[in-house]
Amino acid sequence: MQISSPHELTQGARWYLVHARPNCERKAELNLKAQGLKTFLPEIEKTIRHARRLANVRRPLFARYLFVSLDISRDAWSPINSTIGVSRLVAQEGRPAAVPFGIVEALLAHSDAGLTRLDHSLAQGQRVRILSGPLADFTVTIMRLDARRRVDVLLEIMGSAVSVSVDRSTLAPAA
Secondary structure (H helix, E strand, O other), rough: OOOOOOOOOOOOEEHHHEEEEEOOHHHHHHHHHHHOOOOOOOOEEEEEEOEEEEEEEEEEEOEEEEEEEOOOOOOHHHHHHOOOOOOOOOOEEOOEOOOOOHHHHHHHOOOOOOEEEEOOOOOOOOOOOOOOOOOOOOOEEEEEEEEOOEEEEEEEEEEOEEEEEEEEEEEEEEO
């Protein structure tokens, strides 16, 4: 007997985008799940600075957005718009607009324990952003990748370049 993934789609279902109210992504996810819907809220770990302290927190990868699995020919989708925490189901011409195939599936494939990893396609010379740790929010250039998950990056600060070693999981491609 094959065990299905909790995010595996049923026949005829597609992923749709839900626009949540500000800072209500988790509340929207909880209430959509209570309605029996399958959801996916990709999250990353990020370091925030507050009152001279650093704290690692989980934040949605896409602020105010999460995904819901629906078969719009079978499932009632209009109640989603009145769900607590939801602003609206993203629609086009009055019908929910499906997320193109492969996007959510790729995010799911790179998620582990609820966290989405963005470090799967890093390459030497690439510009990346550091997501967590004391160097959070700096944009750096990858100098060397090693098999032990460490990455040497070139940090340009105060007119000079400094080589720093960071964990691969703290990096994301720079926009």
